[in-house]
Amino acid sequence: MLRGEAITRTFGGITALDDVSFSFAAGKITGIIGPNGAGKTTLFNIITGIYAPTEGKVFLEGKDITGLAPEKLARMGMVRTFQGIELFPQMTVLENVMVGRHTKSKSGIIASAFKLPGHIREEKNIREKALSWLQFAGLGDLADQEAGSLPFGRGRILEIARALALEPRIIFMDEPAAGLNSRETRELAGLIRKISELGITIALVEHDMELVMDICEEIMVLNLGRKLAWGTPREIQENREVVMAYLGEG
């Protein structure tokens, strides 16, 4: 599904990622974990087109996507959510998701000016689809609220709903549980499982080990910019090197 080959990224003299290769299986939930400074976020940013790698390549279903801009990747079916929530606060919850369906819209500026009837139909269509994604994410009853007024946890869910509206094949989530309380985290876990059941591949960077071990089918462990281990949650928990990387040697 998504493959990275020998990805290296340096910032000045610092090597944030050193020769990391990986392959995320289609339809699975893969977790990326590691101590602070392990290069998780850098890896994410490279995959999702925020940075270009110094060396190495990224392939989405065999196609080289190295260094493509986020909006191009979004159109190719790859979306991401951010650790800090990135919404359109002055728009309603529903409008936020509708904008997510922008890429599915055919009518550009000219079409909207001249083909009004078809346009109204499309708008209605987009509204309905957006609403169904909101309901899927459990935000259906907040549709008309201003997105900026949502509590943090709801905002995170909305960001995921908006990403889903793009009908992606793969979603990257950067610390989706950060800042959530335990009830919200449980809801999030449920939502992530539901998304996975739709056949969408999911990759997430997360510090909440309980969540990672609970929902991920495969886990990649990074440490100091290198891939330390790869396996099922059970294998990772039993891996001595991983335990040492987290607890320090001694």
Add this chain to the structure above:
Amino acid sequence: MASSDQILQYCLSGLSTGAIYALIGIGFAIIYNSTGIINFAQGEFVMLGGMLTVFFLSVAVLPLPAAVTAAVLVATLVGVIFERLAIRPLKDAQPITLIIITIGGSILIRGIVMLVWGKDTHALPAFSGNEPLFVGGATILPQHLWIFVITVLIIAANRLYFHHSISGKAMRACSYNARASRLVGIDVKRMVLFSFAISAAMGSMAGIIIAPLTMTSYDVGVMLGLKGFCAAIIGGMSSGIGTVFGGLIVGVLESLGAGLVSSGYKDAIAFFILLIILFLRPQGLFRKGETERV
């Protein structure tokens, strides 16, 4: 002491020029919201609207509706080319650099028009005659009605586009959060291009409908552009109703000032208002705080 009829007269003509300022101001706001820059070439689109219509009417001998359409299309094209050549290649530049570039662009456009069509002032025929209409004790021209109707239509179309179409929503989304917009697959650069196209089209339309009243020449864009800028500042750079009120306020006060005090102060009044607003309420009259950017 001025009679109430006179005051009504000043207000009516003020409202019609104010409507023009509002259209120009919205053009400023649309570009500002999508790029964060003030496009000082906005006035030149206004000038191009009038001058191109004159050209298509007299040289190409097109009927008025065709000439107007052609003029708007060409002005829009100029807006698009301007964005492509002057703004896009420098997309990572500081806003101040881009703003200076727009000033340069405006001088260039004005210069080209002066070279091609000369420094003469041109008249555009009124859209439907010059038979005055009586409103209370005041008179207005049919052209004033054209101005009101076209302005209302453009503003309504604008609102419909930005709030009820997915492409318009995407443009608004860019102005709220460009990073999130890219995440959902919106091509921000394309939206910037759209904003220049829309602003150029609106500005040129404003220049066309005012030209029968005020005449047009290669340099009308400077003053009209600055007045539109006043409107946008009063409206807090909103592309909606705030700027419409801003334009009407500038238009009416200017017209009252010119009529009741001295017509020599006509232009000074708009800038006096601009300065007061910038000193006292830099976020505009119709905005709650500086954080909101609509």
